[in-house]
Amino acid sequence: MAEGEVERTPGPVVALLIGMAGSGKSTLFHRIHYEAAQTGKRCYFINLDPAALEVPVEANIDIRDTVDYKGVMREYSLGPNGAIVTSLNLFATQFGDVMDILDERTKEFDYIIIDTPGQIEAFTWSASGQLIAESLASTLATCVVYVVDTPRSRSPATFMSNMVYACSILHKLRLPLVAAFNKIDVQPPETCFSWMDDFEAFHVALDEDDSSEAYVTSLHRSMSLVLDEFYRVLDRVAVSAATGEGIDNFWAKLDASRLLYDETYGAEIRRKKADYRKRHDDNVEENMARLRVDVAELDPDSQPPPPPAMVAPVSNTPPRQPPPPPAATKGAKSPDEPAVAYVRDAPPRVRTRSKQDTRASSSS
Numbered sequence: 118m119a120e121g122e123v124e125r126t127p128g129p130v131v132a133l134l135i136g137m138a139g140s141g142k143s144t145l146f147h148r149i150h151y152e153a154a155q156t157g158k159r160c161y162f163i164n165l166d167p168a169a170l171e172v173p174v175e176a177n178i179d180i181r182d183t184v185d186y187k188g189v190m191r192e193y194s195l196g197p198n199g200a201i202v203t204s205l206n207l208f209a210t211q212f213g214d215v216m217d218i219l220d221e222r223t224k225e226f227d228y229i230i231i232d233t234p235g236q237i238e239a240f241t242w243s244a245s246g247q248l249i250a251e252s253l254a255s256t257l258a259t260c261v262v263y264v265v266d267t268p269r270s271r272s273p274a275t276f277m278s279n280m281v282y283a284c285s286i287l288h289k290l291r292l293p294l295v296a297a298f299n300k301i302d303v304q305p306p307e308t309c310f311s312w313m314d315d316f317e318a319f320h321v322a323l324d325e326d327d328s329s330e331a332y333v334t335s336l337h338r339s340m341s342l343v344l345d346e347f348y349r350v351l352d353r354v355a356v357s358a359a360t361g362e363g364i365d366n367f368w369a370k371l372d373a374s375r376l377l378y379d380e381t382y383g384a385e386i387r388r389k390k391a392d393y394r395k396r397h398d399d400n401v402e403e404n405m406a407r408l409r410v411d412v413a414e415l416d417p418d419s420q421p422p423p424p425p426a427m428v429a430p431v432s433n434t435p436p437r438q439p440p441p442p443p444a445a446t447k448g449a450k451s452p453d454e455p456a457v458a459y460v461r462d463a464p465p466r467v468r469t470r471s472k473q474d475t476r477a478s479s480s481s
């Protein structure tokens with residue numbers, strides 16, 4: 118690779134759909150599924166919303182196949198939000214299996230689209246949400262698609278809340294972020310875009326909006342100055358999940374995110390891996406040198422030990438005889454009884470919906 122050239126991450130682009138409840142994530146998920154089938158784009162779909170009553174498309178992997186959200190509520194006596202977080206936690210413990218499935222199938226897909234729970238903080242502020250995002254981003258070009266409800270963002274105060282949230286997600290996950298202004302069939306995005314391009318236009322809108330208290334207006338005014346920098350690195354696209362308008366641009370933004378990922382997060386991951394490898398190799402070399410000195414000091418005639426690669430693998434050593442079973446004592450448990458009584462069942466292993474899996478891949 119030529120010097121200064123950015124190393125490209127092979128495999129599909131992963132898009133995590135995140136947004137406030139009702140912003141249209143699931144409808145967008147559905148729209149992407151439809152458009153992908155129409156245009157022959159190869160997409161893999163994952164639903165991470167355990168509380169979804171209905172997923173509009175047959176996802177290749179669905180958290181609801183693994184975790185019973187209502188059962189979690191009952192068993193742990195939790196409310197709806199607690200149960201979503203706990204379901205995600207349980208699923209996160211099995212996410213290695215999901216990564217194995219994705220690793221096996223990376224060559225078959227161009228995009229992996231992931232729907233997340235409507236309770237946005239359940240994903241963005243939970244350890245499991247972060248773990249899932251980091252696991253994906255450790256090997257695949259991953260980005261966040263922050264879905265904005267454009268009609269609701271007509272009000273400067275709601276627009277500001279949305280942008281502050283998007284900014285906090287960018288800081289938390291540190292992944293490329295595309296703001297998808299949805300529902301443009303109802304409300305064109307130009308007003309929001311003008312506020313992002315020119316903070317003075319936003320200040321004028323604040324002055325004209327008499328629904329907020331003076332101190333809130335003043336707070337929004339100063340926050341718009343802070344966010345001005347954020348808007349410069351924020352990619353945006355206007356879409357309508359209902360009509361399909363703007364979806365072509367949506368694909369283009371995902372492709373652009375791949376480049377951004379490679380230049381930022383991907384480059385950082387590769388640097389960390391290289392650092393780790395170097396530190397590991399240096400440690401091995403240092404320990405070997407120390408060992409050689411110690412051995413030489415003990416017995417000047419002795420040969421230094423062979424390098425680690427020449428040490429016979431553990432599996433080649435002859436198996437030891439197992440120790441004899443302990444003598445039966447009075448009141449001992451029968452051999453069939455488990456030694457440890459688990460309080461809770463471990464969550465079932467992740468299952469893909471093999472039938473749908475096959476269907477989805479054949480349709481793509």
Ligand SMILES: Nc1nc2c(ncn2[C@@H]2O[C@H](COP(=O)(O)OP(=O)(O)OP(=O)(O)O)[C@@H](O)[C@H]2O)c(=O)[nH]1
Pocket residue numbers: 136137138139140141142143144145234235236299300301302303356357358359360
């Ligand atoms: N007009 C219009 N309505 C939309 C669009 N996208 C979504 N909606 C509507 O917005 C409402 C919420 O959409 P959902 O897709 O359920 O939103 P969500 O973000 O998945 O909701 P949660 O799962 O609760 O977070 C539904 O009534 C949709 O029909 C759009 O592009 N245009």
